[in-house]
Amino acid sequence: MRDFLSIADLSADELVNLLERSAKIKADPQSVATALAGTAVAMLFEKPSTRTRTSFEVAVGQMAGIAVILTETDMQLGRGESLEDTGRVLSRYAEAIVLRTFGQDRLDRLAGAADAPVVSALSDLEHPCQAVGDLLTITERKGALAGLTLAYLGDGNNTCHALMLAGALSGMRIRVACPPGYEPDERVSALAAELAAAHGGAIEVTDDPAAGPAGADIVYTDVWASMGQESEATAREAVFPPFQVNAAAMALAAPDAIAMHCLPAHRGLEITDEVLDGPQSVVWDQAENRLHTEKAILLFALDR
Numbered sequence: 306m307r308d309f310l311s312i313a314d315l316s317a318d319e320l321v322n323l324l325e326r327s328a329k330i331k332a333d334p335q336s337v338a339t340a341l342a343g344t345a346v347a348m349l350f351e352k353p354s355t356r357t358r359t360s361f362e363v364a365v366g367q368m369a370g371i372a373v374i375l376t377e378t379d380m381q382l383g384r385g386e387s388l389e390d391t392g393r394v395l396s397r398y399a400e401a402i403v404l405r406t407f408g409q410d411r412l413d414r415l416a417g418a419a420d421a422p423v424v425s426a427l428s429d430l431e432h433p434c435q436a437v438g439d440l441l442t443i444t445e446r447k448g449a450l451a452g453l454t455l456a457y458l459g460d461g462n463n464t465c466h467a468l469m470l471a472g473a474l475s476g477m478r479i480r481v482a483c484p485p486g487y488e489p490d491e492r493v494s495a496l497a498a499e500l501a502a503a504h505g506g507a508i509e510v511t512d513d514p515a516a517g518p519a520g521a522d523i524v525y526t527d528v529w530a531s532m533g534q535e536s537e538a539t540a541r542e543a544v545f546p547p548f549q550v551n552a553a554a555m556a557l558a559a560p561d562a563i564a565m566h567c568l569p570a571h572r573g574l575e576i577t578d579e580v581l582d583g584p585q586s587v588v589w590d591q592a593e594n595r596l597h598t599e600k601a602i603l604l605f606a607l608d609r
Contacts, residue, residue, distance in 0.1 A: 306401075306421075306422040306606060306607055306608050307422055307605075307606060307608070308416045308422050308423045308424070308606065309422070309423075309424045309425060309433065309602055309605065309606050310409075310412045310413065310416060310423065310424075310425045310433070311409075311425065311431055311433055311470070312431065312433045312436055312437075312467050312470035312471045312474065313470050313496060313500070314433075315474065316474075317474045317475070317504055319605075320437075320440075320471065320474050320475065322605075323437055323598070323601050323602065323605060324437070324440055324441055324444060324598075326601040326604070326605075327437070327441050327594070327597045327598040327600070327601040328441065328444070328445075328597075330597050330600050330601055331441075331594070331597040334367060337367075337368050337600060337604065338367065338368065338369060339368070339369045340368045340369070340370075340600075340604060340609055341365060341368035341369055341370030341603070341607075341609075342368075342369040342370070343369075343370075343371075344370045344371065344400045344401070344607070345370065345371040345372075345373055345398060345399040345400060346361075346365045346370055346371070346372055346373065346399055346400065346401045346402070346403060346603065347373045347375060347395045347398065347399035347401070347402045347403070347421075348361055348362070348372060348373065348374050348375065348402075348403040348404075348405075348426070349375050349380065349391075349395075349402065349403065349404045349405070349406070350374065350375070350376050350377075350405045350426070351376075351377055351382075351404070351405060351406045351407065351411075352405050352406065352407065352427065354405055354426070354427075355568075355569065356568060356592055356595055357405060357426045357427060357434065357435075357595070358374070358405075358426075360595040360596045360599050361403055361426065361599050361603075362374060363596055364596055364599045364600045364603060365603070367596075367600070368600060368603075368604075373398075373399060388411060388414050388415050388418070389414060389415070389417070389418035390418075391415070392414075392415045392416075392417075392418040392419035392421075392423070393418055393419065393420070395419065395421065396419045396420035396421040399421055400421055400607060401421050401422050401423075401424065401603060401606055401607055402415065402419055402421050402422070402423045402424070403423075403424045403425075403426045404423060404424070404425065404426060405425075405426035405427045405428075406427070406428050407428065407429050407533070408428060408429060408430070409428040409429070409430040409431065411428070412425050412428055422606040422607060424602060424603065424606050427463065428463065429463055429531075429533070430463055430466060430490070430493070431463050431466045431467045431470070431493075432463045432464045432466075432467045432567070433467050433470075433471075434595065434598065434599055434602060435464055435467055435567050435595070436464075436467035436468050436470070436471035437471065437598040437601075437602060438591060438594040438595040438597075438598040438599075439468065439471070439525075439565060439567070439591060439594075440471055440472075440475060441594045441597065441598055442565070442587055442590050442591045442594050443455075443523060443563070443565075445590065445594075446563050446587060447522060447523075447563075450472075450475040450476065450477055451475060451476030451477065451504075451505060451506070452476065452477070452478075452505075453477050453478070453522045453523065454477070454478040454479075454480060454520065454521045454522050454523070455468065455472055455477055455478070455479050455480070455521065455522065455523040455525055456480045456481075456482065456517040456518045456519075456521035456523065456524050456525065456558065457469075457479065457480070457481045457482070457517070457525045457526070457527075458482050458483070458514065458517050458518065458524065458525070458526045458548045458549070458550055458554065458575075459483060459526045459527055459528075459529060459545065459548050459575055460483060460487050460527065460528070460529055460530075460531065460541070460545070461481060461483050461487055461488045461489030461490070461510075462489075462527060462531050463531070464527045464567050465481060465489050465527065466489055466490060466493045466497075468525065469481065469489060469493060469494065469497035469508055470493070470496065470497050470500065472497075472501075472506060472508075473497045473498070473499075473500035473501035473504060473506050473508060474500055474504055475504070475506065476501075476504045476505040476506045477501075477506045478501075478506055478507040478508075478509070479497070479501070479506070479507070479508050479509070480509045480510075480511065480516070480517055480521065481508075481509065481510045481511070481517070482510075482511050482512070482513060482514050482516060482517025482518075482548060483510070483512065483548060484512060484544045484545060484547075484548065485512050487541075487544075487545075488510055489510065494508060494510060514547040514548045514554075515557060517548070517554075518550075518554045518555070518557045518558045518562075519557050519558070520557075520558065520559055521557075521558045521559060521562055522558070522559050522561075522562055522563070523562060523563055523564075523565060524550055524554060524555060524558050524562055524563070524564050524565070525550075525564075525565040525566070526548075526549075526550040526565075526566055526575045526576050527566065527567055527575065528569070528570070528571055528574075528575055529541045529542065529545045529571070529574060529575050542574065545574075545575070548575075549574070549575060549576065549577065550564060550566075550575065550576045550577070550580055551576070551577040551579065551580060552577070552579055552580065554580075555580055555585060562585060563585055563586070563587045564576075564580050564581070564583070564585045564586045564587070564588070565586075565587060565588060565591055566581065566586075566588045566591070567591065568588060568591070568592055570588070
């Protein structure tokens with residue numbers, strides 16, 4: 306058993322195996338219908354969630370497991386119990402722990418104290434489960450990942466970080482276009498560049514909104530203000546409009562380019578209705594694929 310706290314925890318082969326297993330599970334859900342029989346998975350949500358919580362809960366249920374959902378109001382963390390003690394206790398009840406939290410350090414602390422494997426359901430630094438689902442969606446539409454160009458327009462946030470790392474491991478060219486001051490974390494960019502160099506990919510960061518989607522096979526965006534950044538929304542809306550994914554941005558991409566968004570979408574801000582609901586959009590496939598990849602991730606963490 307092992308933790309899944311970051312895309313960087315995986316080797317390139319392990320990522321390929323995760324994607325292949327996800328595709329098999331999607332094609333034949335009954336093949337894992339009893340894979341978690343008698344297995345409890347504790348899911349801690351310190352941040353709100355729609356897709357991640359639902360997909361994990363359904364994934365556990367469809368594999369005959371027991372999903373135990375715990376929000377901040379359900380736990381003693383808010384009354385002074387430490388994260389470490391929480392991890393030690395939950396390891397006595399559950400075979401795996403899923404945590405959606407703020408700082409990446411909280412995932413590390415929980416994993417350091419827990420005997421059960423810990424899976425990241427998002428931190429402010431990275432959203433690894435999202436990236437695995439995204440790569441499955443791209444694979445379904447484009448086949449092999451190596452050599453593809455993914456343009457990410459918008460904030461250099463946790464989703465962007467996970468995509469950079471996953472794309473690097475897959476031999477993709479990840480081109481991030483964002484306003485000055487909103488670039489991805491330098492440490493993540495450096496690690497992604499190192500991984501890309503080792504696997505035939507490339508990482509680019511630019512502040513030119515037109516250079517981002519130019520010739521790209523995939524055009525990807527996310528909200529301009531993530532959870533916890535609501536007070537910055539007005540300031541961000543003043544500088545991000547040139548990086549909106551709209552018809553003009555898609556026209557710069559390859560003719561068969563696909564448009565992606567991890568959701569929830571702020572329609573009319575980072576993406577237009579015309580693109581989100583248009584023929585190039587694969588966002589609903591993205592959302593569905595979270596279910597299949599999270600089954601594979603849980604089985605990977607549990608070594609089953």
